Every structure is written in structure tokens, then in C-alpha cells.
Amino acid sequence: MRQLLSVAEVAERLRVSQSLVYKMIERRQIPAIRIGRCVQVDPRALEETLRSPGWADLPNTPFHSEPLMNGHKDYELLDIEQRKVMLAYFSSFVRKLPISYITFVYRRSQFEDPARLMERMGRDISSAMIEHLGFFQSFDDVKVYYDNGQDIVKQALDRSVGKVLSKGVVRRRKTSMTDYRLEQVADYLCTIELALVKYEAKENGETYNKFFGGIGSFKRNWLKQARSKRI
Template sequence: MSQRKAMLAFFSSFVRKLPILYTTFVYRRSEFADLGKLAERMRRDISEVLLNHLGFFQSFDDVKVYYDNGQDIVKQALDRSVSQILSKGVVQRRKTSMTDYRLEQVADYLCTIELALVKYEAKEGSKTYNKFFGGIGPFKKNWLKQARSKRMRQTS
């Protein structure tokens, strides 16, 4: 356990130094009448972020979408939103393996931090979370605060 905690801390330090921004979305399946409504909401949320930060995304020569194809509904929402908002010639899609790309590992880490917050707030935090993060207080003060410093700011 101590070796894993140390590796997590080193990875967290690595993430802190990267010039990246991120955003996440949380959906509860039970809040949607069917998968079609959920898919539409995902697509709309992704499109909104892309539109709100269009200048940022257009500042790059290449935009690559990495997704492990774990959930088809997520893949479809990403594909539809990105191809609708960004130029198709700029977007490159890659099927990936977590071990192949550091940025995909970073994305997984940031999603894990955001999911831990959801679990803690729903009083569903596990013993494992507490072992790694030290409970909700230390988690928010350290891990979440560090991750959120990389969060894409909402524009209005």
C-alpha cells in the first residue's frame, strides 16, 4: 500500500507540472428516461464546452481524441460533438491502450479524482479511498485542489 501511495503522489506531481486543462461530466443513469436522452445530454454538454472554448481548441494544429471505447454511448457522444464543432480535417481519432499514452493515464487520474469527490459527497467513499486520500477533508484540501487547478474554467 505504501508503495502505491508513493506512486500516486509522484504521478500527482507529474500532473501538476503538465500544461493541460480538463473538464468532466457526471451523469446518473437513473436520472434519464432512456439511453437516447442520456446520449443527447452527453453530446450537448461536450458540444457546449467545445463551443465555449473554441478559440483554445482552434489554436492547435491537431486535435486528437483518445478514447478506449469502453462505453459506446460515450464514444458516440464524443464523435458527434467533436466532428460537429471542430473541423474534421483537424480531428484525429486514436484507439488507445492506457499503457501507451501518458495523457490518457493523466485523464484517467483526473477522472478518478472527480469520481472520488462524487463518491465522498454521496457518502459512498470506500476504505480504499480513505487509505489513499485520507478521508474527505484531506482529499479536498490536497488531491482535489491540485487537480482542480487544471480544470477548464466555465465561460458564460
């Protein structure tokens, strides 16, 4: 017999408040079993419900962290609780993916000019690829996606990948955030890594606290889950 989940356990899985879980149960957005005053949730039924963003009456909007967290663009008509659920939903989606990642963090103020920054980026990317060369060589094709967001990043990627891997296996594709889920996943992971930098520097904590619940909760839940995917 499967063990049922309490409201607190469901809230922890979804990374939202218990009061929001109760509201979603009342709206029948989450299937629940009532035993007297006790409310519990079947974990298998919960997983089946979470497979589509439609489970919580959420729009099928491509994930983009900055406007989601600040309520801009496609998210401006959603309240904070809906946006928190969307972030939790996407986090659950990322957790199930067979992916690996690595990130690099830079502050422009630490470099004299963009050329020095690009040189450092290129060196770090090349070193990481050489360190994990067997991983990259295990694929017939290595696709480099870029969205023309920051030209300096594109150039550093092009030069580094071209140096480490043979030209025949590398395919470059121009795309946008809405075209591929994998690019949205990269945006999510970069958001988590950037949040750690901001928390530790005590910058922009109010926005992050609304979604992650403070640095302790962030590290225990969001960061731990993301870091499990690192190469």
C-alpha cells in the first residue's frame, strides 16, 4: 500500500505554502483523500496531475525566469501565487530530465574591458570541456544554441567549442527562448545559480525570498535539486 502525503509534504514538494495547497485542493486542482478532518494526497495521483501546467489553471507559457519572478510580459496578469506554482512546476519538470550542466559566473566590474572578459570566458569553457571531454565525445552531434542575447558569450562559446571539438560534430543553431524547452531549462538553472550569488552578496533578496523562502530554504530545496544535475 502506497504511503499518502500530508498537506505539508505536498507543499514541500511543490515548494509553495500549505495554505496554497489547501486552496488548490478546495478548487480540485490537486486530488485529495479526506479521512475525517485529515486531508491526504496519493503521491501517484499527484505526479499524474503535475504532468501538465493545466492542472492549476495556468497558461501554457514558455518559461522565462526574469519576467516570471517580476510579473512582466506574459506573466503580468498572474498573481504571485500563480507564478510561484509555475516556478515549482518547472522545477519538478527539470528534476525528471536526464541532463547535466555547468555554469560560470562573472562580474563585468572585475574586468578592464569586454575583450578580457571574453578571453576569461573562453578559457573557462575550454578547460571545462577538456576536463569532461569523454562526455562530449560520447555524442555524435554537439549542438550550440544561442539567442543573440549577449554577443560576447556567443563568441566565447564559438571559439572554445571550435578549439576543443572537431568542426564536423558541432552544429550551431540560432533560436529563441520560446523555441526549445532545453533552452528554458538552461534559463532556470542559471536563475538558481544567480540567486545563490545574489543571496550571498545580500543583493535583491526581497524578490528571491518571495519565491524561495530565504537562503536556508533556497539551499536545502532549490539549489540542492539543481546541483544534483551538475556535471
